[in-house]
Amino acid sequence: MIRLGLPVALLVLVCDQASKYWILNILDLPALGSIALLPVLNLTMVWNHGVTFGLFKGLGGVGPWLLTGVAVAVVALLLVWMARTDRASVAIALGAIAGGAIGNVIDRIRYGAVVDFIHAHAFGWSWYVFNVADASIVCGVAVLMIDSLFERRRAG
Template identity: 60%
Template sequence: MCPLLEGAGRGREPCGPSRTVPALCCRRRRAGRRVSEAVLAAGAPRPAWRCRAIGAALFVLVLLLDQGSKYWILYGLDLPNRVSVPVLPFFNLTMVWNHAITFGMLGGLAGMGRIVFTALALAVVLVLTIWLARTTRPWVAGGLGAVMGGAIGNVIDRLHYGAVVDFVHLHAYGHSFYVFNLADASIDCGVAILLFDSLTERRGLAGTGQER
């Protein structure tokens, strides 16, 4: 009896392509699904032009909302003459001309602040624009657009008024927070989105490495 038949007679199954190939295919499919799930969890890449469109749309939206709200505060509500208008027990519209960066930071640079802050903001926007042109992650594009829109909104204020128009005043239980505007809030939200996306991507890649 040939060795193949002898092995079959003892209850052993022959090892051949008919059994090994399907098993390898199943393993590869399972590994592919794990990688795909990890990529989706981290934020699936999109074509670069779509990400640029997302970033540009957020940039325009933030800029329009910021400048529109400031125009209404100055000329519609006439807040410079009214100084402060209560809206809610914890929220006032309070007029502040901010010569600092955001939330009152570095406000002691006096006349040089306008030049320094404008140049710094434009340099940051240039770097973020290059980043936006290269990214394939939609959340990153959205975060970049929000930051750039807020930065340019405040730059327009500095060039037009000599200072940034701040008016959102939150206070509670005797504590008063810094007065800010929609551009400041957009910058903070954009930075938070970028940090969240970075953490999500790292966790997804770490999970993929462990699965392998």
């Protein structure tokens, strides 16, 4: 199923990097700060020096390299899993996760931080600012969780 998962990873990576290029170089969101698109959605520039939800951002200068190393190791494991699976949904989910992880690794190497810019909010609630890579990772993990639940029902 690696023939299915790798194109998904590449698609996620291209969409992630293209969106970040547009945010940084065409729109110049760092200079603008935030733009309201809808009553529930803004483009808001955030440089995430940590990982998910800004965790581990206090690692200093070694942080981006440490997080990059961990992400590369995780992607290698995901590719092994992808090569071994016989389930299309798992291969697609793993591709989404791997593509997103690689997109964020590229940011850490280029900028020392991840480019986050999608800000959803409603009724006084605000979600963390994220990017295409983050959304792909979350969706991929959700598919793996759902697939796991259904696989247990089929097996039991």
